[in-house]
Amino acid sequence: MRRLLIYLKGYYREAVLAPLFKMLEASFELAVPLVMANIIDVGIGNQDESYIWKMCAVMILLGVVGLLCSVTAQYFSARAAMGFSTALRHSLFSHIQTFSYRELDLLGTPTLITRITNDVNQAQTGVNLVLRLFLRSPFIVVGAVIMAFTIDVKIALIFVIAVPLISLVIYLIMRLTFPIYKKVQSYLDRISRITRENHVGARVVRAFCRQKEESSDFMQTNDLYTKIQIAAGKISALLNPATYVIMNLAIVAILWSGSAQVDAGRITQGEVVALVNYMTQILVALLALANLIVAVTKATASGARLNEIFDTQTTLIEKESQEQHPKASENRVVFEKVTFTYAGAGAPALEDISFVAKSGETIGIIGGTGSGKTTLIHLIPRFYDIQKGEILVDKIPVDRYPFWQLREKVGMVPQHAVLFKGTVRENMRWGKSDATDEEIWEALKIAQAKEFVENRPGGLDSQISQGGANLSGGQRQRLTIARALVGQPEILIMDDSASALDFATDAALRQAIKEKTKGMTVFLVSQRAASIRQADRILVLDDGRLVGSGTHLELLENCPVYEEICLSQLSEQEVRRV
Numbered sequence: 001m002r003r004l005l006i007y008l009k010g011y012y013r014e015a016v017l018a019p020l021f022k023m024l025e026a027s028f029e030l031a032v033p034l035v036m037a038n039i040i041d042v043g044i045g046n047q048d049e050s051y052i053w054k055m056c057a058v059m060i061l062l063g064v065v066g067l068l069c070s071v072t073a074q075y076f077s078a079r080a081a082m083g084f085s086t087a088l089r090h091s092l093f094s095h096i097q098t099f100s101y102r103e104l105d106l107l108g109t110p111t112l113i114t115r116i117t118n119d120v121n122q123a124q125t126g127v128n129l130v131l132r133l134f135l136r137s138p139f140i141v142v143g144a145v146i147m148a149f150t151i152d153v154k155i156a157l158i159f160v161i162a163v164p165l166i167s168l169v170i171y172l173i174m175r176l177t178f179p180i181y182k183k184v185q186s187y188l189d190r191i192s193r194i195t196r197e198n199h200v201g202a203r204v205v206r207a208f209c210r211q212k213e214e215s216s217d218f219m220q221t222n223d224l225y226t227k228i229q230i231a232a233g234k235i236s237a238l239l240n241p242a243t244y245v246i247m248n249l250a251i252v253a254i255l256w257s258g259s260a261q262v263d264a265g266r267i268t269q270g271e272v273v274a275l276v277n278y279m280t281q282i283l284v285a286l287l288a289l290a291n292l293i294v295a296v297t298k299a300t301a302s303g304a305r306l307n308e309i310f311d312t313q314t315t316l317i318e319k320e321s322q323e324q325h326p327k328a329s330e331n332r333v334v335f336e337k338v339t340f341t342y343a344g345a346g347a348p349a350l351e352d353i354s355f356v357a358k359s360g361e362t363i364g365i366i367g368g369t370g371s372g373k374t375t376l377i378h379l380i381p382r383f384y385d386i387q388k389g390e391i392l393v394d395k396i397p398v399d400r401y402p403f404w405q406l407r408e409k410v411g412m413v414p415q416h417a418v419l420f421k422g423t424v425r426e427n428m429r430w431g432k433s434d435a436t437d438e439e440i441w442e443a444l445k446i447a448q449a450k451e452f453v454e455n456r457p458g459g460l461d462s463q464i465s466q467g468g469a470n471l472s473g474g475q476r477q478r479l480t481i482a483r484a485l486v487g488q489p490e491i492l493i494m495d496d497s498a499s500a501l502d503f504a505t506d507a508a509l510r511q512a513i514k515e516k517t518k519g520m521t522v523f524l525v526s527q528r529a530a531s532i533r534q535a536d537r538i539l540v541l542d543d544g545r546l547v548g549s550g551t552h553l554e555l556l557e558n559c560p561v562y563e564e565i566c567l568s569q570l571s572e573q574e575v576r577r578v
């Protein structure tokens, strides 16, 4: 947690003023029992009404000034804590943006969401409470004990016994609850994961009538979360009765011993009341301290979880950020004996892959599910670093390009069509931030999306809801294709991006891409043999290995895997048709 305190930078003044004002408030609070004692001893003792009113006014004044100090402290601590959490959240968000696919695969989205929301909030609460209570509570405890000693040393010894006893009870209860609070956080992660999965896959859940199972899964985790919170609550519930018993016993002892001292004329009745008040103040301060410690523990656990994210460094390093100036190369993308294994995976997802994709060529990639098609095309824009071999784009290894330049060269249409909330135009400008309407319409035309965008009220200004939920699967795919085309990339990668399109639209799309994007190297991943058979060259993957490379007819002759795929989808006649 200490490491995170750098995010208090800019709020040091508030971080100093908040505890100072709290201590000021505590000083006024410590003075109140003495005023009370005077009211009893002098005012009531002498039947001096005006003195009583005067002292009441002093008490009210102390209360009001104390309140003002407390509110001011609250203001400063809230400012500091909010400033801290804002800076922390910014930094965390920016850090997560640096993660490559590898780190995102390893960490997973739900935990990142919990950490940037819940954990940052816990840290913020911790900072807020520390600024207000860290000095105040010990100050009250020590101050009240000192005041007790100034009144009567013998009675003050009761404080010396009671305070450690109360502290011990608080300590024992906290020792029992701390491990439980740590578990709570991991359950929250699970709840967040289930919620996210369920909501993202809401349609699938309904299609498979899995609502009951999903609900029971969620309820199980939620129940466990509740149970663990209740367990912690039950133990914490012991705190008040146990400490109040000690405090009341201490008060009885004060009254007992105090009455004897009053009889002996060593102290006054007012001073006995003041001692009782000090005992109560001590208990309240110790309980506040216990709450503070719980909050600090939670904040420390959250801080550790946040530091885990900060300590996760991207493995994808931009080695040279200077712009590369590749000469126009015939061999646009070259894979040389490439082997790639996912982090934590036992076997390579791709092994010993070599091929050359020439400028202007359309490369079809086909293979069974899990054969490595998506993995292969993810390596071209360097979403992952390979372990063996080399990948060259325009004769320069991909890890020598600055990311922006490589990603500008490569237009990516992912397998899952993801769009963002906003207008069609805003979504299209992800491909090129300053794209003109003409450029956008041209890209939409090639992607076979012009007509349906024109028919939407507002055209380019029509709204797309979160994730593109107000569009059909095919419409979403066409818009993501258009988004990649807007930037006029030199290499276009389409990862099964036309799977939701009917055959006629799919064919029209491929035709338009071929005609309108001269010189562009196109990678076309598809499960459909019909979609890639016209490609200039087809790569056939099987279990992470390249088992065939050539044109449709060549592969039919010499690649049994390809022949099998084709025959499983098309008739013998269709397969052999040129």
Ligand SMILES: Nc1ncnc2c1ncn2[C@@H]1O[C@H](COP(=O)(O)OP(=O)(O)OP(=O)(O)O)[C@@H](O)[C@H]1O
Binding pocket: 105, 342, 343, 345, 349, 367, 368, 369, 370, 371, 372, 373, 374, 375, 376
């Ligand atoms: N992020 C990942 N982490 C670990 N393993 C992965 C990851 N993504 C894919 N794999 C594994 O790598 C192998 C190749 O997966 P890939 O997604 O490239 O296959 P694919 O041919 O594109 O399949 P599909 O046609 O079903 O999309 C599979 O065995 C898969 O389980």
